[in-house]
Amino acid sequence: MTDALTDLLRQPHHDGSPLYCDAETPTIGWAVKVRVRTDPDDPTTQMWIRTTYDAEPVYHQCVQVQRDGLPAGSTWWEGELPVHNPVTHYRFLLADAEENQSWLTAAGVVTHDPADALDFKLSTHAEAPAWGREAVVYQIFPDRFARSAAADERPTPHWAVPAEWDDTVVFEGTDPRTPLQFFGxxxxxxxxxxDHVADLGVTVLYTTPVFPGESNHRYNASTFDGIDPLLGGDEAFERLSHAVHDKGMRLLGDLTTNHTGDTHEWFQQAAADEDAPTRDWYCFRPQGGYETWMGHHTLPKLNYQNTDMRAAMVEGPDSVVARWLRPPFDVDGWRIDVANMTGRLGVVDGAHDAARAVRRTAEAERADAWVIGEHNHDASADLDGDGWHGTMNYSGFSWPVWSWLRHPDTPARPFGRPLAVPRRGGSEVLTSLREFAARYGWRATAQSWNILGSHDSARIRTQVGGDAAVHRVAAGLQFTLPGVPMLFAGDEIGLEGVLGEDSRRTMPWHRPESWDTATLDAYRALAGLRTSTPALTRGSLRWAHADEDTLVFVREHPAGSVLVAARRAAGDAVALPASAMLTGADEIAGDLLLSTEKGAADLKVRKGTVQLPAGGPGLTVWSL
Structure with missing residues (x-):
């Protein structure tokens, strides 16, 4: 058992949200006002901002302030942070009357000298478009989502193993049918x-690749010049784009910038002739053969040292990145597959340049384009703000949440690890969430995707051992912690999957009796609450309590704040100090906004203490 963390609200706090920082995206030359909140009983008597000026540490003193718009019941410190570099790193030095010192970093308060990697960050580069930052994203794997009547008229491709809609998905990696099983x-x-997608409260539709490729996943593109005829071709994609936009949603494409398929016209030309103009577009080895994605010969790696390839793929108005953002297709942005490996090979590291090129090109076509990079470990080195707006946040969200909610007997397997995801207590999970948020920075965390699973991973329903109530706790965290919720089609009705390929099961449209309607209702309610509550898209994050089975946090915003309690199992009532939470006991509304469990009640405030009722498993949100 790990120790509970019960005094979190009394710790000094700062983050990049409006209460604590006057400019989330400043301009070089600005002096940004930043604030720290301390408990009235906190012993701090002196405070400085420590930042770096061209990598040299400098200090700027903070003073206590009282001003409109800052909640009472706390002591507020304010200082001016000079913005001299494109990305400004900073932390706070705190001292008491005896000059005992501590540091406030983005990962919390420490009494040792921490690494700069955990500093707060301010980026002068443009932030993600508001429609992306505030989105609810829905991922579709086209081969398994739905068949129109027209699909019955198309011949089965030569490479495919045909399957009926209710057939079992072949998912063992050693089975050659896994990438070839074709549901149509x-x-x-x-x-x-x-209508189903819109009714969920989704604002962004994201499809995995729609370019032709000799597989059901289509990440081995054979061309970028047209939409796969098996999906209905260019005309069907145009119809989808119009329909998505007519419903007020956005459309996000999926582009593999790291490699093509070995049947791609560029590669076919290069492989056939050493003097072909596209030969140097790929990474052919002098001793024979070519570089690939992770040893898969069907996925030859692109060479970002070649300017002609870059122009064809990611740079300029004639590139793949640009063309599909224009009418009649009007894609609103890209999720970039294998973003972490794009431009990287041995001693060559052009990943950041490639990310910048994609974003520049996308924004030249659509000023509010959104670009998300796939990355399944620490993505902090790629998130300074001028490349990917954010990442698919596996390490900073998925794996910690999985480890907290994992059922001891689940057969679900994580990708990339030789062992199963361990089951951990709330305090350990909180530490992981805080460290990754610190590494990414406030803005990049808020612009990255909170995912419970995807077409590449196990389903959350299988991770929690089929427990619908615990699944809804996971969904609640996905929608209430900083970040953009992305659900994989079928999560909302309780689909399962042991690993990535198995999670690509078909949507059972014809079997609505198999749907978990309570979970469907929970997703709808969570999406509605997120869309209507600025604190959940722009508000701060203050952790309030953590024990083995419970996580509690506050999201603060000038337009209104909320308190969130998540329980993975039944637990006792939790008491929190009202004065440390917001403005004192008399100012706390405590109205119930949402709960994934029945019988949840309003908060009770007694003698300056906020009482969170016993309950669980479930996630509950109250107004403050």
Whole structure:
């Protein structure tokens, strides 16, 4: 058992939200006002901002302030942070009357000298578009989502193993049928079910690749010049785009910038002739053969040292990145597959340059384009703000949440690890969440995707051992912690999957009796609450309590704040200090906004203490 963390609200706090920072995206030359909140009983008597000026540490003193718009019941310190570099790193030095010192970093308060990697960050580079930052994203794997009537008229491709819609998905990696099993979902099938997507409260539809490729996943593209005829071709994609936009949603494409398929016209030309103009577009080895994605010969790696390849793929108006953002397709941005490896090979590291190129090109076509990079470990080195807006946050969200909610007997397997995800207590999980948020920085964390699973991972329903109530706790965290919730089609009705390929099961449209409607209702409610509550998209994050089975936090915003309690198992009532939470006992509304469990009640405030009722498993949100 790990120790409970019960005094979190009394710790000094700062983050990049409006209460604590006057400019989330400053301009070089500005002096940004930043604030720290301390408990009235906190012994701090002196405070400084420590930042770096061209990598040299400098200190700026803070003073206590009282001003409108800052909640009472706390002591507020304010200082001016000079913005001299494109990304400004900073932390706070605190001292008491005896000059006992501590540091306030983005990972919390420490009494040792911490590494700069955990400093707060301010980026002068443009932030993600508001529609992305405030989105609810829905991922579709086209082959498994829905078939239109037109799909029945198309011949099965030569490479495919045909399957009926209710057939079992072949998912063992050693089975050659895994990438070839063909269920025949198409884009008109997606269009026909957009009412379901919109009814969930989704604002962004994201499809995995729609370019032709000799596999069901299509990450081995054979061309970028047209949409796969098996999906209905360019006309079907145009129909989908119009339908998505007519419903007030956005459309996000999926582009593999690291490699193509070995059947791609560029590679076919290069492999056939050493003097071909596209030969140096790939990484052919002098001793024979070529570089690939992780040893898969069907996925030859692109060479970002070649300017012609960059122009064809990621740079300029004629590139793949640009063309599909224009009418008639009007894609609103890209999720970049294998973003972490794009431009990287041995001693060569052009990943950041590639990310910048993608973003520059996308924004030249659409000023509010959104670009998200795939990355399944620490993505902090790639998130300074001028490349990817954010990442698919596996390490900073998925794995910690999995480890907290994992059922001891689940058969679900994580990708990339030789062992199963361990089961951990709330205090350890909180530490992991805080460290990754610190590494990414406030803005990049808020712009990255909170994912409980995807087409590449196990389903959350299987991770929690099929427990619907615990699944809803996970969904609640996905929508209430900083970050953009992305759900994989079928999560909302309780689909399962042991690993990535197995999670790509078909949507059972014809079997609504198999749906978990309580979980469907929970996703709808969570999406509605997120969309209507600025604190959940722009508000601060202050941790309030953590024990083995409970996590409690506050999201603060000038327009209104909320308290969130998540329990993975039944637990006792939790008492929190009202004065440390917001403005004192008399100012706390405590109205119930949402709960994934029945019988949840309003908060009770007694003698300056906020009483969170016993309960669980479940996630509950109250107003403050």
């Amino acid at each position: 979902g198409d884009l008109d099938g997606v269009t026909e079910h957009l």
